[in-house]
Amino acid sequence: MRHTRSEALGTRALIATGVGLLAVISFLLVMSSRTGHEPFDDAQGRLYRIESLNLQLDAALFFSMFEIQMDFDRITELMERLRAATGEFARAAPQGAGSELETALERRLGFIEDYKSAQSVLRNSRAIAAQMFEELRALVSPTERNEREALFALERAYLDFAGRRDPFSAAKVEEAFAAARTMRALTEIDQWPVLEAHVRTLMDYNQRMGPIMLGLYAVPFQDIIRDESSRLTAQLARTSEQAGRYRTALFAVALLLLGVATALVVKLRQYLQMIRGANDELESRVAKRTEELAAANSALVAEMAERENVESQLRLAQKLEAIGQLAAGVAHEINTPVQYAIHNVSFVADVWQDLAPLLDDYERAASGAALDPERARRTWAATAAARLRTEVPAALGQASTGLEQISKIVLAINNFSHPGSEKLAPADLNRAIENTVTVASNEWKYVAEVELRLERSLPAVPCDLSSLNQVILNLVVNAAQAIAAAPRRRSPGRIRIATRRLADEAEIVVEDDGPGVPAEIRHRIFDPFFTTKDVGKGTGQGLAIAHRIVNRQHGGTLTVDQGELGGARFVIRLPLHRVDETEAPARELLAAASA
């Protein structure tokens, strides 16, 4: 059986492993298919688009600078498209990657706006300057050679500057202006201030254009695109590498799964064989088991009967033991009043001897002889008649008391040892307790005082008095023994027995001021053969039987706890009304058997 279970366990583990491996494979399959191409392609596609638009913008700027493209529509359109594409990339890109690009683009587009403004001014001024040079050349007469020379020098310097745009050529233009300004024939022509203004605007805007173009190409827009692109490529490589690793793992796990599957198939075949064998085995095993059960059942019944037998014997033994224990005490109890009676009766007998001379004298006098007063006086003095008058009745009274005491004890013993009938009959618990305390007085009177707090209004309680007497005796004896076993002390111990009526129960409390029952053994105290007394002193049956009597026979409860006096407190609760007291034990027995 154990073998089969471990087999099943092994198979279950195999199946679990297989399912686990399948899950791992699914995971790996998904992970290995995540090559990162899709987001990469999207992002890279957007970057390509941005780069392409940027290159187109560069080309458009080139065409504009060289005045091949005369309008800014193309540049403006590309700027807008670039802005849109970059915005799109930034929205799709992971944190930060796009905003850097957007910032760079805005800087770049800012420079381009400046370029457009400057370029349009330059274009205007170049065109007008060229026209002014032309018109001035036409207006300066060929005879004014100096003026013509100065105009040509200025135009050369201007053209030189337009080509080089450096400070040296700018200085040359200034020199040419300075030379020309002295010639009124030239400067008084209307076109001259227009020319000068535009040449100066040109020089001014050329200087402005420098930083614009430098700035425009210093913005690392293209670099950021490249960086972003290579970052994406690296990321793709990483994800691809990762996917590769997942594929390797996938392969390995698949192999494992194959192994598990093979093992499962082998197991399955073994199982089929086993099931076939097990089927036959099972039937015989069932038969065997049925047999075993039947045997166990009859054994149980026998055991129960045996137990019942032993228990009744034990109860008898306990009763005998209790009576035996009492015998010495009872003998002593009876002995004292007997001695008392004997002593008093002997005293009366002695006194009666003294009475004889007096009676003789009185007899003689009655027969007519004269009573000699002297003799009568002597005789009276010898008989101590005064003692007769007082002491004899007292002695007889005392003898009578002793005999009464004996009679009471005998009656108590009689009551106590009444065999009982197992039948519960209403009885006066208070009286039973008084009897028991009396009977057991030899057990307690040297070590403790017994305090009875009996509720007089306690109604008759249905009980088996002899059994209950035994219980109370047992508790009182235990209490006395507990007090006696405790370390010596000056004052006598205390045993308190109380009765009271509860709602539906009568309660008997027996408590002492002995050392008490430690909490850790309270639950065992009612177990048969459990004893704390020295070997040979107790059988360990007393409380077990008391418990049985109270709980089983009377349907009550016997519990133990710590009492007010500091020692053990035994509480007996007996139901005041019992419906079917006789059947209870049988029912309990049945319940115990079926459990």
Add this chain to the structure above:
Amino acid sequence: MNGLSAGRPLRAAWTGILALLAVACAERDVPSAAAAPPGPPAGEFQLPRAITPLQPPAIDSPAKVELGKALFGDSRLSGDGTVNCSSCHDLGAGGDDGRPRSIGIAGQITAVNAPTVLNSALNFAQFWDGRARTLEEQIRATVASPVEMGGDWHAIERALRADPALEQRFDALYEDGVTAANVIDALAAYVRALVTWDSPFDRYLRGDADAIGADAKAGFELFTRFGCVSCHQGRNIGGNLFQRFGVMGDYFATRGPVGTADYGRYNVTGREEDRYTFKVPTLRNVAGTAPYFHDGSTATLDQAVRVMVEYQLGRLVTPEQIAQLVAFLETLSGEVDGELL
């Protein structure tokens, strides 16, 4: 036998791998192909021109344009229900209001001259200082401007939703019905349709030599030769760059006291070099949009040309040349599709 059965799956595997590789390569080529520049049409080379003719607007949703048209004249878009878009952008009067500066709600005077709404979608930025990059931004700001329309977008949404017929039109076009964004979207769709693509000059540029008169042709030549075209170029003859007002002379010194509105782009960028810089306006329909410039200080086109020649071109000009330039500028006036009015 063994070798044969082992060989087949191997070959199949290789074929599969090659096929996968091919697919992978093809997939990776897709984005770069998509990103390729849409180059100029092959086999066609045109001499670059500074001014290009307009194309008719591409209208995606005529229904949106219709809705935008309705909203354009809807005074519920203003704070007190007295002003609408067409208050300042009268399509019957060149797309502006003919005032030096416009009158917003409660009779407030706006800071600058209202530019024409015609072809404004073709401008690279909106407002004189270019503070709005898109029409949508401009519409949102203008409606909400306390001086201009003083509208509250939440209140506008509520007011328009209270109009079942209008709400129905929105619901038909937009999943989320009447929202500020959808109002703006419809308005922008309408404004994008307001393109005067068939002006005489456009027809001239497209090859109709008789579309404009001799004076206008002479004016176009001057326009090009004088350098006006340096800034006023492209399809919108302006509207695609910023320029300093007074490159060749101090316009503001002559005009008089300077206010914040005169700082132009500086108000947006805070850069000193942007002070007195404005968006170069389109010259399309310029003949119908007097008075001129951001401050509306110049009443006639003739005067406006003189101001430009003096402060931007810094050159000499004859009254005859001015007249020719004006004649040219007048050919820039076109009309929008009658259904849009």
